[in-house]
Amino acid sequence: MVTKREIKKHHREGLQQSKGGARRGEGAATTCISRSSRAQLVGQTYLPSSRQCSDTELALELSEQVFLDDDDYTRAPASPTTVPNVRPYRPPSTGPCARSARIATTIMLANPAVKQQCLCFGVESKTAGSNILKSPRARRVRTTSMSQSNKRTAAESILHSDRRTIYTAGRPPWYNCTGGQEVEPFLIGICGASASGKTTVAAKIIESLNIPWVTIVSMDSFYKVVGPCARSARIATTILLANPAVKQQCLHCCVSAWRVLNEKQHQAAMRNEYNFDHPDAFDMELLSGVLQRLKEGKKVEVPIYNYVTHSRENRTKTMYGANVIIFEGILAFYNSDVLNLLDMKVFVDTDADIRLARRLRRDIVQRGRDLEGVLKQYMTHVKPAYQSYIAPCMPHADIIVPRGGENHVAIHLIVQHVHKQLQLRGFKVREKLAVAHVGQPVPDSLYLLKDTPQVQGLHTFIRNKDTPRDEFIFYSKRLMRLVIEFALSLLPYSERTVATPQGFSYKGISHNTYGSSTSHIKRLKK
Numbered sequence: 001m002v003t004k005r006e007i008k009k010h011h012r013e014g015l016q017q018s019k020g021g022a023r024r025g026e027g028a029a030t031t032c033i034s035r036s037s038r039a040q041l042v043g044q045t046y047l048p049s050s051r052q053c054s055d056t057e058l059a060l061e062l063s064e065q066v067f068l069d070d071d072d073y074t075r076a077p078a079s080p081t082t083v084p085n086v087r088p089y090r091p092p093s094t095g096p097c098a099r100s101a102r103i104a105t106t107i108m109l110a111n112p113a114v115k116q117q118c119l120c121f122g123v124e125s126k127t128a129g130s131n132i133l134k135s136p137r138a139r140r141v142r143t144t145s146m147s148q149s150n151k152r153t154a155a156e157s158i159l160h161s162d163r164r165t166i167y168t169a170g171r172p173p174w175y176n177c178t179g180g181q182e183v184e185p186f187l188i189g190i191c192g193a194s195a196s197g198k199t200t201v202a203a204k205i206i207e208s209l210n211i212p213w214v215t216i217v218s219m220d221s222f223y224k225v226v227g228p229c230a231r232s233a234r235i236a237t238t239i240l241l242a243n244p245a246v247k248q249q250c251l252h253c254c255v256s257a258w259r260v261l262n263e264k265q266h267q268a269a270m271r272n273e274y275n276f277d278h279p280d281a282f283d284m285e286l287l288s289g290v291l292q293r294l295k296e297g298k299k300v301e302v303p304i305y306n307y308v309t310h311s312r313e314n315r316t317k318t319m320y321g322a323n324v325i326i327f328e329g330i331l332a333f334y335n336s337d338v339l340n341l342l343d344m345k346v347f348v349d350t351d352a353d354i355r356l357a358r359r360l361r362r363d364i365v366q367r368g369r370d371l372e373g374v375l376k377q378y379m380t381h382v383k384p385a386y387q388s389y390i391a392p393c394m395p396h397a398d399i400i401v402p403r404g405g406e407n408h409v410a411i412h413l414i415v416q417h418v419h420k421q422l423q424l425r426g427f428k429v430r431e432k433l434a435v436a437h438v439g440q441p442v443p444d445s446l447y448l449l450k451d452t453p454q455v456q457g458l459h460t461f462i463r464n465k466d467t468p469r470d471e472f473i474f475y476s477k478r479l480m481r482l483v484i485e486f487a488l489s490l491l492p493y494s495e496r497t498v499a500t501p502q503g504f505s506y507k508g509i510s511h512n513t514y515g516s517s518t519s520h521i522k523r524l525k526k
């Protein structure tokens, strides 16, 4: 968190330094700040003290502008693994389905070819929504508390490993415009029993790979919705696969429409009697379609699943492609279409008693279940499904990882293999990125920090491959400080005369602070 006082200090120092006038485009320094970053910076810097926030908070707050369009869901946990809030569960209202209907109508009007299907779809969504209201789940009280914000955030794109925070949404949309490399993504499938450690292994692989744009897709995002919405879902999938032009809109519709079980199934799920471990519980068609698009480097909207409500959330995780995609799930090797897409197949094999112990703790702490319920579901569905469907997938594996995430040797071998495969595909991890900017025109919106000996000196430390970690951090921070000061020096200011302690008057300048920053924030939020 940057305090107001620190910011003002930065300002003063920045102003003094910039009096000589670091001008736009001067020098060949690569240290720069864009207009948009500048606007964000303004937003962060001048929030009134009562409303100061960190970079992340501000980013999340802004990201909410993208996601928040349905207040019903602000109560939903931020991600499938988020510990739920201690509040009585309130079932979703008909709102989101009404939204599907609206979207469907829009598509219908714009695309006569899919008019009929979309019309059915929109109407059915509403029916499903009304059913939810009658659900006896409304009486359920969650028994755990959560440490994270219960606001909708970009949390599902963030993975915390032991050593760092990993952003898993894949490449940014502008990747190809900025000289980024485009190689066919390497798709790793991780299969294994529930709580065997698939997600943990995936996180460790990502961490050790240490390359940009690696992403995780969880099979749980593709739980099928049965009951009233099933037909809509099927129709929408058909539209999705057959009509590229309306693909994105339809996928949004599907997400809204598919998020509920019918009342009977919902009750079964609440009694831990619904079979979430059977292959039929997953929408394999949608899953293979999404993986196929990701392999082609195309943008996809991946549904987000909520284990507490047994439903999909009415928002998606947008992925723009990646260099490596990790797909994990209990039945990751079950479907032949999906299996054919995988470049490497990993099976995580952990003892059944350890799995049960982990699942008990996780489901009670994170998924709002109780001891009896977890054991009942385990004995009736989870264990039999492992024996009938999951364990038989083991022969498909290229590598079996006993014990899961603690098997460092296996993870190291996987990482080595992926690096080698990426190199064979022409992917240069660092060399290409380091020269990607060379020969590119500098956009008007970019202000370059003057390439002084001080800046060059800092770059020398930062770019030296032998620089120790601590020094790298220290000099990076110093360079960041110069960039921030430079950015602040570009803010509008007016002349101001002040009295010195010696009784002289000093003609200086002062920033036009609050007014401009507030309008920047407002503009960003719009």
Ligand SMILES: Nc1ncnc2c1ncn2[C@@H]1O[C@H](COP(=O)(O)OP(=O)(O)O)[C@@H](O)[C@H]1O
Pocket: 192, 193, 194, 195, 196, 197, 198, 199, 200, 201, 358, 359, 362, 404, 405, 406
């Ligand atoms: N090596 C380990 N030691 C202790 N707990 C673990 C280990 N690996 C995973 N867990 C815990 O077990 C639970 C399930 O792990 P996870 O990686 O999510 O498995 P899966 O994705 O196969 O369901 C999580 O709560 C996780 O923190």
Ligand SMILES: Nc1ccn([C@@H]2O[C@H](COP(=O)(O)O)[C@@H](O)[C@H]2O)c(=O)n1
Pocket: 193, 194, 195, 198, 220, 223, 276, 277, 306, 307, 308, 309, 310, 311, 329, 330, 382
């Ligand atoms: N509403 C749901 C959906 C799924 N499950 C269980 O989750 C398991 C798969 O997730 P893992 O992270 O453990 O791989 C699967 O065994 C389902 O039984 C659930 O309990 N409730």
